[in-house]
Amino acid sequence: MRSPLLAALPFLLLNLACQQSATKSSAPPTTSQTATPVAKPQTATQHGAPISNAPVVDLANLITTPLSFEGQKVIVNGTVRATCQNKGCWMELATGTEEKAPGCRVTFKDYGFFVPRDSAGATARVEAVVKLDTVSKEMVEHWESEGATFALKNPDGTAREIHLVATGVELQR
Secondary structure: OOHHHHHEEEEEHHHHHHHHHHHHHHHHOOOOOOOOOOOOOOOOOEEEEEOOOOOOOOOOHHOHHHOOOOOOOEEEEEEEEEEOOOHHHHHOOOOOOOOOEEEEEEEEEOOOOOOOOOOOOOOOEEEEEEEEEEEEEEHHHHHHHHOOOOEEOOOOOOOOEEEEEEEEEEEOO
């Protein structure tokens, strides 16, 4: 005669198997089942005044046709190529991350604010007035000692440049 326990064994095993299957399906997914990790959120920092509603101008367009924008307040977006390594009192804004990407210098109205010296590589949104300047030989030498570059350097040591005088800058990493 068979014991009642042995007779119930197939049903007990089936029940146990069903419970394990249910537990597995409600368990959190393993690492191989997870989706691609979410990108680290970017952080933005504000320097100077908040950006207003001035007209947005493409930086490449501003660089190729600067006379069209001279004296105007605009908003431009670009990549910070370099910053003053002494105080952060200027930065170079470029159209891309390439070393030779077209760019221009940004200074800050009335020396009223600075950007972090490690801002190179950040994305910047800048509200500024467009100026076309001839930079003196002394200022060229001074800025070059702080890490600046000049695309239009003259034989006498002066340089022509597009210069943005910013009232506000947003940096994003």
